[in-house]
Amino acid sequence: MDVRPCYASPTAVSAKFDDVIGPGPAAKRILVCVGSGGVGKTTTAATLALVAARRGLRTLVLTIDPAKRLANSLGLDQLGHTVQQVPPALVGGTGELYAMMLDQKAAFDEVVRSHAKDPEAVRRIMANPLYAQISGSLAGAQEYAAMAKLQEFDKTGAYDLIIVDTPPTSNALDFLDAPQKLTAAIDSPAVEWFRKMQPGAKGGWSVLGRTGAFVIKRLAKFVGSRFLDDIAIFFTEFSDILAGFRARAEETFNLLRQDKVGFVLVASPEQMAVREALFFYQRLAASKMPFSGFVVNRVHESLPVAAATGEVERLLAAHPAVAALGLSGTSLRIAATTLLDSHADLEVLAAADQDAIAKLREAGGPDIRLVEVPFLREDVHDVDRLIDLGKYLVG
Secondary structure (H helix, E strand, C coil), X not given: CCCCCCCCCHHHCCCCCCCCCCCCCCCCCEEEEECCCCCCHHHHHHHHHHHHHHCCCEEEEEECCCCCHHHHHCCCCCCCXXXXXXXXXXXXXXXXXXXXXXXXHHHHHHHHHHHCCCHHHHHHHHHCHHHHHHHHHCCCHHHXXXXXXXXXXXXXXXXXXXXXXXXXXXXXXXXHHHHHHHHHHHCCHHHHHHHHCCCCCCCHHHHHHHHHHHHHHHHHHHHCHHHHHHHHHHHHHHHHHHHHHXXXXXXXXXXXXXXXXXXXXXXXXXXXXXXXXXXXXXXHHHXXXXXXXXXXXXXXXXXXXXXXXXXXXXXHHHCHHHHCCCCCHHHHHHHHHHHHHHHHHHHHHHHHHHHHHHHHHHHHCCCCCEEEEECCCCCCCCHHHHHHHHHHHCC
């Protein structure tokens, strides 16, 4: 008797991503892997990119995951803000595979440089101590920088396919909301206060009004007037490029609505992950974003066994490895019972997984693309395992 973890046959899964991964008229030029944290977005992105390269496409996979799983999976020691080519010997096929891990601050610096009016303004912004803090931790900055980088790569036309591995967030909606959150934070009424109190401004702190000036003066006693001056200078300089930020956000949002883009929603069959996937799917539909399909990872497969304890006991006794142990009849009976109990537990998990997946199918309709990836015995951490995983995602 062959006792193994749950594996699904690659040929048993229908409606895969064959037409999405080119070449072909329905192929996408940009795939965005989205979903909540810990559901396998990075692995899915790497697998789709490898498949595309092996099919002859010049492919770039852009990750924002600070964990180095993507680099290790692709046979690279590390990834950084510079595009690296995966060794052709590892890729195989006729295409090329490139990878990059976004450096949030470096990407944010690039956006600032592209929108600043002159090099001197860039120098002042970069030298401001407040900028280092904002560019590295402002809400939405990482996602905004990633989308700006995606748009930049798309404009070059250097790649047949770009695959984006989005940040591991607890709420996948952050990815779409990031540009609006970022511009709202920079253009808030509180920030306007600091713009008005810039050194040399007419009226100085008095333009804030009696209450505002009192608050600012009290703050100055704690943080120092020099620090407040730095804040005022920064937001004044930064307001000049804010229009460029807004324009880039709108351009990116329009790019993500184009037919050449496809969103791949990655989930696991866990109830919370499915709920978030459904929520994100509804958001994509409401925003008229092109949807390419679901990928559900770590699915337990149902493998019914119609065997009584005695039959399993006889099968165990006939197995050479078990026979070599010299177990007594009682021990064999206990082992057979334990095996059947464990199998029953797996069947319960498989049924629960299918109930969860049914909710995704119901939301997407009868023609939705949904690929189930089985609960695998080993973690996917090298090119060979990515190739094996690709059999579940494409034909």
